[in-house]
Amino acid sequence: MKKNLKGLYFVLAALAIWGVWATMPPAAVGQSYPTKPIQLIVSWPPGGVSPILSTLIAEESKKYLPKPVVVNYKTGAAGTIGASFVAKSPPDGYTMLLARAGHISCAPYVQKVDYDPLDFVATGQLTREPGTLAVKADAPWKNLRELVDYAKKNPGAVTCGISGTYGPTHLLMLRFEQVVGAKFNYVPFKGSGDAMTGLAGGHVMSVCRWPGEGEPLITAGKVRDLTVFAPTRASFYPQVPTAAEEGFPLEGEGYTTVMGPKGTPPEVIKVWEDFIRKLAEDKSFVKKAEELHLIIDYQDATHFKEYLARQIEATKALVKRLDLKPR
Numbered sequence: 001m002k003k004n005l006k007g008l009y010f011v012l013a014a015l016a017i018w019g020v021w022a023t024m025p026p027a028a029v030g031q032s033y034p035t036k037p038i039q040l041i042v043s044w045p046p047g048g049v050s051p052i053l054s055t056l057i058a059e060e061s062k063k064y065l066p067k068p069v070v071v072n073y074k075t076g077a078a079g080t081i082g083a084s085f086v087a088k089s090p091p092d093g094y095t096m097l098l099a100r101a102g103h104i105s106c107a108p109y110v111q112k113v114d115y116d117p118l119d120f121v122a123t124g125q126l127t128r129e130p131g132t133l134a135v136k137a138d139a140p141w142k143n144l145r146e147l148v149d150y151a152k153k154n155p156g157a158v159t160c161g162i163s164g165t166y167g168p169t170h171l172l173m174l175r176f177e178q179v180v181g182a183k184f185n186y187v188p189f190k191g192s193g194d195a196m197t198g199l200a201g202g203h204v205m206s207v208c209r210w211p212g213e214g215e216p217l218i219t220a221g222k223v224r225d226l227t228v229f230a231p232t233r234a235s236f237y238p239q240v241p242t243a244a245e246e247g248f249p250l251e252g253e254g255y256t257t258v259m260g261p262k263g264t265p266p267e268v269i270k271v272w273e274d275f276i277r278k279l280a281e282d283k284s285f286v287k288k289a290e291e292l293h294l295i296i297d298y299q300d301a302t303h304f305k306e307y308l309a310r311q312i313e314a315t316k317a318l319v320k321r322l323d324l325k326p327r
Helices: 002-022 049-064 077-087 101-110 144-153 168-180 192-200 215-219 266-281 283-291 301-322
Strands: 038-042 069-073 095-100 120-136 159-162 185-188 206-209 223-229 253-261 295-299
Touching (some): 049 069, 049 095, 049 266, 077 120, 095 101, 101 168, 101 301, 120 266, 159 168, 159 192, 168 185, 168 301, 192 215, 215 223, 266 283, 266 295
Parallel strands (some): 159 185
Antiparallel strands (some): 095 253, 120 295
């Protein structure tokens, strides 16, 4: 009898413990993360949007996460080295990727890489930014139409700096060629920041870039934007007309998100999704980002996945239309 009572007490105790655990709020399951610093892998060299934004994220993480976010650079191969590193990292939430279009929407379809977009789990979109086309301040073209007319009359004569062959800025310019009926001569750089430096130094005649990249050169008056590839003028470039205003309807934008390796636990992704949402709502963070000409545009993981699927399909269609062969 005593043995039976002991067994009964054990069962009741176990059920009680299980009941307490089962009634814990969902957030409590992930409260143990993070317990150590988190690596945020940046795939692009200093001077571009990614390094600047990653530094801001790391600074602001001190307010919202119990452990710091530490920026770690793994650059090269048009950003794919860093992406590959994260894809192969343990899916524990301690190695995350500051992901942009070049990693996810472009590279897997235009060059040989050892990862797939499905090797990552998205946490939500933080920023978006329209592409622009910049020239030196003393360039002879006062507007986009004049540059296009020159390029039509002199096929391949206009050099254009891009952040890697078949990267997002290159693909945007290839779409632009189709719209305007002109040919450009592309010069790949390690990143748009480097391309802007090359433009200011006279090594190329134009650069397709994202706002925030090489911005000091714009501020110093050494470089100017001819157009912005967006449906409306950018609030921080009110004087720069859209491509559509110049008679060439074309839109092209980039984005920034944070991604973890495939298999990263949902509770870890939720921590990051909440963190990104809080950043997007943080007036101090938004102000700093806007000063760098970054557009904060939060989307939760579900909506971002839908947006990402559309971006990937657009890249596939362009690759097929232009018969681009993976490098």
